[in-house]
Amino acid sequence: MTKIAKVTSEIxxxxxxxxxxxxxxxxxxxxxxxxxxxxxxLDIVVFCxxxxxxxxxxxxxxxxxxxxxxxxxxxxxxxxxVAFGSTAxxxxxxxxxxxxxxLVFMAIAMLVSLVVSFVITFWWKISFHAAVSAGGVATxxxxxxxxxxxxxxxxxxxxxxxxxVLRDHTAGQVAAGAILGFGLTVLVFLGA
Numbered sequence: 001m002t003k004i005a006k007v008t009s010e011i012x013x014x015x016x017x018x019x020x021x022x023x024x025x026x027x028x029x030x031x032x033x034x035x036x037x038x039x040x041x042l043d044i045v046v047f048c049x050x051x052x053x054x055x056x057x058x059x060x061x062x063x064x065x066x067x068x069x070x071x072x073x074x075x076x077x078x079x080x081x082v083a084f085g086s087t088a089x090x091x092x093x094x095x096x097x098x099x100x101x102x103l104v105f106m107a108i109a110m111l112v113s114l115v116v117s118f119v120i121t122f123w124w125k126i127s128f129h130a131a132v133s134a135g136g137v138a139t140x141x142x143x144x145x146x147x148x149x150x151x152x153x154x155x156x157x158x159x160x161x162x163x164x165v166l167r168d169h170t171a172g173q174v175a176a177g178a179i180l181g182f183g184l185t186v187l188v189f190l191g192a
Contacts, residue, residue: 029100049089130177138185
């Protein structure tokens with residue numbers, strides 16, 4: 001059981017989910033234009049996944065926090081600030097380059113979620129695995145205009161289960177993360 005939870009937690013880590021979204025969301029948002037998909041996908045990968053994850057891995061190697069999942073709540077502030085700053089740069093490039101609206105709203109939803117998560121992190125350890133994956137589902141439902149994609153919430157439940165089994169979060173922390181990620185993403189797209 002623990003082995004399955006570890007594998008699930010790694011293959012659906014927030015940065016991996018963002019890499020998957022960097023392919024699927026631009027593909028639809030650019031009407032299947034390969035070059036635009038690659039360019040906007042690279043923006044998402046570099047600024048929303050690679051730079052924040054590189055900072056986290058570097059900090060883990062230096063002993064600034066306990067690992068690449070930053071399990072100790074007190075150490076999460078710096079990685080969140082870097083993730084916010086890097087995502088903001090990615091969003092700025094999207095705005096300058098006239099990215100499709102869906103990509104802009106996805107980046108705004110990520111920024112809003114990071115701000116809310118940052119505030120919550122001062123007193124509680126909300127699950128970023130659950131928040132990012134649930135926000136990803138909400139983004140896909142909105143971009144592809146398909147309620148069938150809500151079935152991916154079963155994957156979110158699997159991810160949440162893995163985080164609880166590994167004792168990285170409580171059931172409440174993963175539930176709150178999923179609600180935050182999904183809810184804020186829906187609100188951002190509704191405000192579009």
